Amino acid sequence: MTTTVFTDETRARAREIIARYPADRSRSALLPLLHLVQSEEGYVSPAGVAFCAEVLGLNKAQVGAVASFYTMYKRRPTGDWLVSVCTNTMCNVLGGQEVYDTLAEHLGVGHDETTGDGKITLEHAECLAACDYGPVMTVNYDFFDGVDPQSAVGLVDELRAGGRPTPSRGARLCTLKEMSIQLAGFADEREGAVADGVPGEPSLRGLRLAQQHGISVPGYDPNTPIRGDKPAPATPAKAAPTGSTAPDVPAPDRKSPQVRTAETRQPDAKTAVPDAPGTKLPVDGVPPAPRDAQAAEAAGVTANPPAGDAKPAGDDAEAQERNLREAESTGRSGGQGSANDKGAQK
Amino acid sequence: MTTPRPETLAKLTPVLTKRWLSPDAWRIGTYEKLDGYAALRKAIKAHPDDLIQLIKDSGLRGRGGAGFPTGLKWGFIPQGDGKPHYLVVNADEGEPGTCKDLPLMTHDPHSLVEGVIIASYAIRASRAYIYIRGEAVHAARRLRNAVNEAYAKGYLGRNILGSGFDLELVVHSGAGAYICGEETALLDSLEGFRGQPRLRPPFPATHGLYASPTVVNNVGTIASVPYIVLGGADWWKTMGTEKSSGPMIYSLSGRIANPGQYECSMGVTLRELLELAGGMKPGHNLKFWTPGGSSTPLLTAEHLDVPLDFEGVAGAGSILGTTATQIFSDQDCPVYATYRWLEFYHHESCGKCTPCREGNYWMVRVYRRILAGQGTHDDLDTLLDTCDNILGRSFCGLGDGATSSVTSSLKYFKQDYLDYIEGRTAPKLSDKQLVGAH
Numbered sequence: 086m087t088t089t090v091f092t093d094e095t096r097a098r099a100r101e102i103i104a105r106y107p108a109d110r111s112r113s114a115l116l117p118l119l120h121l122v123q124s125e126e127g128y129v130s131p132a133g134v135a136f137c138a139e140v141l142g143l144n145k146a147q148v149g150a151v152a153s154f155y156t157m158y159k160r161r162p163t164g165d166w167l168v169s170v171c172t173n174t175m176c177n178v179l180g181g182q183e184v185y186d187t188l189a190e191h192l193g194v195g196h197d198e199t200t201g202d203g204k205i206t207l208e209h210a211e212c213l214a215a216c217d218y219g220p221v222m223t224v225n226y227d228f229f230d231g232v233d234p235q236s237a238v239g240l241v242d243e244l245r246a247g248g249r250p251t252p253s254r255g256a257r258l259c260t261l262k263e264m265s266i267q268l269a270g271f272a273d274e275r276e277g278a279v280a281d282g283v284p285g286e287p288s289l290r291g292l293r294l295a296q297q298h299g300i301s302v303p304g305y306d307p308n309t310p311i312r313g314d315k316p317a318p319a320t321p322a323k324a325a326p327t328g329s330t331a332p333d334v335p336a337p338d339r340k341s342p343q344v345r346t347a348e349t350r351q352p353d354a355k356t357a358v359p360d361a362p363g364t365k366l367p368v369d370g371v372p373p374a375p376r377d378a379q380a381a382e383a384a385g386v387t388a389n390p391p392a393g394d395a396k397p398a399g400d401d402a403e404a405q406e407r408n409l410r411e412a413e414s415t416g417r418s419g420g421q422g423s424a425n426d427k428g429a430q431k
Numbered sequence: 432m433t434t435p436r437p438e439t440l441a442k443l444t445p446v447l448t449k450r451w452l453s454p455d456a457w458r459i460g461t462y463e464k465l466d467g468y469a470a471l472r473k474a475i476k477a478h479p480d481d482l483i484q485l486i487k488d489s490g491l492r493g494r495g496g497a498g499f500p501t502g503l504k505w506g507f508i509p510q511g512d513g514k515p516h517y518l519v520v521n522a523d524e525g526e527p528g529t530c531k532d533l534p535l536m537t538h539d540p541h542s543l544v545e546g547v548i549i550a551s552y553a554i555r556a557s558r559a560y561i562y563i564r565g566e567a568v569h570a571a572r573r574l575r576n577a578v579n580e581a582y583a584k585g586y587l588g589r590n591i592l593g594s595g596f597d598l599e600l601v602v603h604s605g606a607g608a609y610i611c612g613e614e615t616a617l618l619d620s621l622e623g624f625r626g627q628p629r630l631r632p633p634f635p636a637t638h639g640l641y642a643s644p645t646v647v648n649n650v651g652t653i654a655s656v657p658y659i660v661l662g663g664a665d666w667w668k669t670m671g672t673e674k675s676s677g678p679m680i681y682s683l684s685g686r687i688a689n690p691g692q693y694e695c696s697m698g699v700t701l702r703e704l705l706e707l708a709g710g711m712k713p714g715h716n717l718k719f720w721t722p723g724g725s726s727t728p729l730l731t732a733e734h735l736d737v738p739l740d741f742e743g744v745a746g747a748g749s750i751l752g753t754t755a756t757q758i759f760s761d762q763d764c765p766v767y768a769t770y771r772w773l774e775f776y777h778h779e780s781c782g783k784c785t786p787c788r789e790g791n792y793w794m795v796r797v798y799r800r801i802l803a804g805q806g807t808h809d810d811l812d813t814l815l816d817t818c819d820n821i822l823g824r825s826f827c828g829l830g831d832g833a834t835s836s837v838t839s840s841l842k843y844f845k846q847d848y849l850d851y852i853e854g855r856t857a858p859k860l861s862d863k864q865l866v867g868a869h
Binding site: 105106107110112113114115116117119120141150151154155156157158169172173174175177178179210211212213214215216217218219223225226227228254255256264267268269270272273278279281282283284286287288289290291292294295296298300301302303304305306307309310311312313315316317318350 | 435437440441443444445446448449451452454457466469470473474475476477478479480481482484485488515524525526527528529530532533534537538558564565566567568569571572573575576579594601602603604605606607608609620621622623624625626641642660661662663665666669670678681682683684685689690691692693694695707708725755757759763767768771772775778779781
């Protein structure tokens with residue numbers, strides 16, 4: 086298990102993220118916080134999960150459940166360059182599948198795998214919302230349009246050689262860790278990066294036609310009055326304030342994570358939420374956990390490395406084959422479960 | 432390329448896309464020179480109720496696919512209830528084929544920010560969120576920059592333009608989950624949970640974000656608001672049809688000469704759009720197309736003259752959706768296309784509802800078998816039966832959307848399925864590919 090200690094800068098950023106959301110709704114900061122821990126480690130590690138749990142007053146299971154739901158949170162170390170090839174239907178029929186297959190063979194890696202030099206992580210992506218530029222691929226989510234197998238291979242070779250090819254319409258490339266800071270909601274600090282990129286021709290095609298033929302929508306008068314006889318209220322009627330005091334790290338109160346979650350989900354609930362057993366934090370400090378519990382946790386962590394393939398447990402060919410083999414041998418021995426010593430069919 | 436006829440060119444209505452031609456329109460200075468924030472200055476002097484009425488009068492309908500009347504949605508927000516209200520913009524563009532919101536946010540982000548301020552003022556929200564798709568990094572860069580510029584100019588924050596109205600706006604990046612484009616899943620995700628849809632009712636209008644009254648609108652919907660405020664409801668209704676007013680950005684992709692974004696009067700037909708886009712690519716003949724993304728049933732060459740507005744497409748047995756017009760030719764296989772879409776729905780199903788989670792999983796396997804030349808006639812019944820058990824039996828539209836291409840491709844292209852099953856078409860997938868593509 087990693088023993089990352091997150092930097093003071095990351096902690097300061099975490100406070101800034103949490104301050105964006107209403108004080109009693111700090112859990113909203115979880116997605117940006119997961120991007121943030123990914124910016125430091127290149128993936129969401131058990132330490133990253135623990136960090137998010139600590140600053141939000143959640144438990145690790147709650148954070149882990151969220152982190153494992155979303156594709157962009159990587160569960161094992163990634164390369165500097167995340168190369169995503171769209172293989173959804175449109176890009177697929179236009180040649181995206183060949184691009185992906187060629188890259189996989191050229192790099193010697195499959196979906197969600199990283200090259201031996203640690204530079205490139207390859208993945209096939211679902212629709213990237215640039216169908217008019219298809220087939221497309223992205224490097225750290227910035228677009229390269231109209232790719233073919235040759236240009237894609239050239240692109241990854243350039244990346245591996247230390248070059249930084251220019252995206253078709255986005256900003257100059259930054260590493261995946263740098264990109265994760267932006268995803269956590271921080272501005273791109275690089276001089277001029279926001280200005281990078283020009284509109285692609287497909288985005289402008291309808292406009293160019295209209296321009297060439299002098300077409301605009303007639304009758305547009307920006308001074309058209311807004312109908313209605315009510316004057317604007319001197320001070321607009323306001324809904325209740327949502328609170329904006331920034332809680333500090335760690336979580337602002339000592340509620341148990343279950344209670345906090347229940348209150349967020351059902352603020353109007355008439356019935357008090359019973360605290361879940363074993364999770365209540367006493368007011369005067371955290372009691373030491375029994376030694377056997379700590380030992381069990383350590384053993385569990387060692388025995389269960391984080392899944393790296395973004396698949397549910399057992400959803401791989403090897404496990405399927407093993408199940409089939411076991412089922413077969415079970416069948417032969419009269420269904421007595423003799424092959425079940427691994428506990429696969431309990 | 433032949434020039435489109437004048438009557439076809441007249442269908443072009445550059446409104447929301449117009450500033451994209453100005454390369455610097457994403458900067459606040461340029462935006463302000465191009466009518467920018469004029470609508471806000473005008474709106475903030477009006478009564479919020481009059482703004483809601485204005486949007487109702489314009490007939491604006493949601494641009495995210497469902498086409499719900501926007502003014503009506505705003506009107507559902509209970510006023511004077513003492514609860515905080517929220518505006519959430521759905522910028523989680525991910526429906527296969529859809530590519531209109533990303534260029535808008537990249538090239539004209541301030542129009543969205545201005546729309547957010549006006550809409551928040553109308554529904555009395557003091558906090559707004561733009562939930563943008565995680566992968567949309569350049570759009571998010573421009574959008575965050577625009578929000579910072581708007582704060583610096585006093586268009587956001589406390590006491591906006593001296594009106595006493597306060598608004599905080601946060602740009603919140605998602606993390607790669609198609610399901611979060613569904614409004615209640617989006618709200619769960621924004622609250623920091625797994626993005627899974629909620630059962631409705633209650634609707635977000637009363638129990639949305641943090642169980643408070645919330646309006647969730649698409650990017651295109653909110654970006655339309657400043658134009659309606661400036662030009663008026665009557666001008667807006669000069670575009671489009673009686674029940675589907677205004678302009679719409681049609682995203683054309685696939686086997687055509689000039690794929691791209693064409694903002695047209697609602698109700699334009701595919702025949703006209705193809706004329707604007709220079710027709711099919713040489714050597715390709717139209718075979719099938721989606722009117723509004725992969726969740727809308729396929730249409731064919733016989734539907735070239737269907738008016739592409741909410742009623743017209745519904746009349747043809749499909750859905751207008753996000754006007755993501757993906758065009759396929761006789762060189763594309765509808766069975767394979769459907770298979771690839773199902774892989775997508777299988778991957779993106781959040782797993783909450785059994786029919787969607789299991790149904791898509793098994794349908795993918797049936798398709799793989801058919802495409803590997805090992806399908807049976809019974810497989811076609813199995814597919815339809817599975818669709819029957821998914822459609823209408825899941826919390827949200829993802830499950831329903833998954834069945835669209837299956838049932839429509841079986842309706843129009845059953846022969847293509849039979850050709851695989853009866854061995855007239857060479858298998859498209861090898862045995863090797865039958866083993867876990869995901």
